Amino acid sequence: MRGFQVKELAHHSKIELSYDVPEPEPKDGEILIDVYSGALNFFDILQTQGKYQIKPPLPFVLGTEFAGRVAQNSPIPPGSPFKPGDRVFGAGQGAYADKMVAKLDSVLPLPDELTYEQGAGLYVTWPTSYEGLVGRAQMKPGEWVLVTAAAGGVGIAAVQLAKVLGGKVIAAAGSQEKLEIAKRYGGADYLVDYSKPEWQKDVLRITNGSGVDIVFDPVGLVQSSFKCLAWRGRAVVVGFAAGSIEKLPSNLILLKNISVVGLHWGAYRNHEKERIDVVWKALLELFSSGKAKPVTYSEIFSLESLTQGLDALEHRKTYGKVVVNIKKNDTVPAKL
Ligand SMILES: NC(=O)c1ccc[n+]([C@@H]2O[C@H](COP(=O)([O-])OP(=O)(O)OC[C@H]3O[C@@H](n4cnc5c(N)ncnc54)[C@H](OP(=O)(O)O)[C@@H]3O)[C@@H](O)[C@H]2O)c1
Structure with a gap:
């Protein structure tokens, strides 16, 4: 063969x-x-x-x-x-x-x-995005969600899911073309180009100065996202597509009551097997109903x-x- x-x-x-x-x-x-x-x-x-x-x-x-x-x-x-x-x-x-x-x-x-x-x-991508938002960030309807690498595999699934879950979604990506993809296929509400300096100011402007409730980050932009994360904000560490592992300053985590949570979907098999079926049941329903594509x-x-x-x-x-x-x-x- x-x-x-x-x-x-x-x-x-x-x-x-x-x-x-x-x-x-x-x-x-x-x-x-x-x-x-x-x-x-x-x-x-x-x-x-x-x-x-x-x-x-x-x-x-x-x-x-x-x-x-x-x-x-x-x-x-x-x-x-x-x-x-x-x-x-x-x-x-x-x-x-x-x-x-x-x-x-x-x-x-x-x-x-x-x-x-x-x-x-x-199989790898969608449960990562679902569990990152639902299981780890405990996302609630009406919350502001910032997704980095929003046109990527994990990112665009997170944009779609955050919309389905009733979020106000800001897609962040490295080019205008990718932002258009995040809007067309993900349904993002707002677009921010993170290749531009001080892109966090755009996020603050969009959220009327309050910042986002959740950052879903497959890139390695958690520390820079702290600048536009709200009081009691949650940052989900999903990956390091940019190539380096961040070392986060804990004083910034303290100052805004921030929670930084990790997500390792592949490890659920060893640590939280019962959660896998729950996540897939929800996802398969979303695919069958056409709410997620x-x-x-x-x-x-x-x-x-x-x-x-x-x-x-x-x-x-x-x-x-x-x-x-x-x-x-x-x-x-x-x-x-
Ligand atoms: N935690 C978990 O359980 C889990 C599960 C699956 C995947 N992941 C991780 O999530 C990350 C994203 O996976 P994916 O499947 O969505 O990947 P992908 O489709 O290749 O998307 C990655 C995106 O990251 C952005 N990026 C920013 N800086 C980059 C750089 N220096 N080199 C390459 N890309 C860069 C790019 O978007 P822009 O051009 O818009 O910046 C790129 O399209 C990976 O690190 C992966 O290992 C984690």
């Missing part, structure tokens, strides 16, 4: 698509998936170089998030809610290939309303052009989720 297989650690531009990758063999509790679409993550770029925390033994197939069908020749573990042919999405190692294996507890039913392209980028980057890549997609992600050119289509057909939703 085809697979974007890493045989030795290198930048993705040095890796070629392999056509003779053996079909993976599911172990106990795993199922075999026919991958229809995969979604790119920045950590893919790190993983090919051995710079990501998850380091599979060589050779390994790259890619984590997927949407597809349970393969006809998949084993069906006891208690599985799935049967061969079911439309599913989830995560596992090796999504950039015709087939992959995934643990049963990392697979969910793909809502009929969504295409494989839309479903591929849900996954956003995919305008250019859809193929396995053959995957490196171009990874390049675009690496160079900050993309918005929403970047998707690679692995099977060309069958990309319409089951229910239109």
Whole structure:
């Protein structure tokens, strides 16, 4: 089968698509998936170089998030809610290939309303944004929410969700084009370009001087956001897309009664398993009702052009989720 297989650690531009990758063999509790679409993550770029925390033994197939069908020749573990042919999405190692294996507890039913392209980028991104706002920031309707990297994968989901939850949403991003995306696909109420100096003054002006109640930050802009965070404001530390980990001055946290909360969605499996079902139940309802709509980057890549997609992600050119289509057909939703 085809697979974007890493045989030795290198930048993705040095890796070629392999056509003779053996079909993976599911172990106990795993199922075999026919991958229809995969979604790119920045950590893919790190993983090919051995710079990501998850380091599979060589050779390994790259890619984590997927949407597809349970393969006809998949084993069906006891208690599985799935049967061969079911439309599913989830995560596992090796999504950039015709087939992959995934643990049963990392697979969910793909809502009929969504295409494989839309479903591929849900598993990591959307619960991160939902839990960041709901579980960690305890967001309430009517609150001001500032989302940084608002056109990015996690960011645009947070913009949509904050709107659905009744927030007044300020999208912040690094260019006018990305701000337009956050407005068009996210429904943001106000736009702020954080590549400009003193962008926090725009946030203060928009909020009539009070500042925002919540900052949702996948970039590493928590400290600079303190300038436009309200009294009792909450800052959610989601990621460090800008590349450096902030060291926050605790005097600023004290002065405005600020709460800084972290969010590590992947760790819920070890620490708060019961919360995972709650979050997914809420999200699947939002997708099925059309209140939330996954956003995919305008250019859809193929396995053959995957490196171009990874390049675009690496160079900050993309918005929403970047998707690679692995099977060309069958990309319409089951229910239109
Ligand atoms: N905590 C968790 O559980 C969790 C889960 C998923 C993801 N994350 C993290 O969240 C972050 C965002 O993930 P994502 O999937 O939304 O990524 P993404 O789609 O690639 O978006 C990242 C955005 O960050 C902004 N950015 C600012 N400075 C940047 C720089 N120096 N280099 C690259 N991008 C920069 C860019 O938007 P502008 O051009 O508009 O600035 C970029 O589009 C990542 O750090 C990821 O690891 C955390």
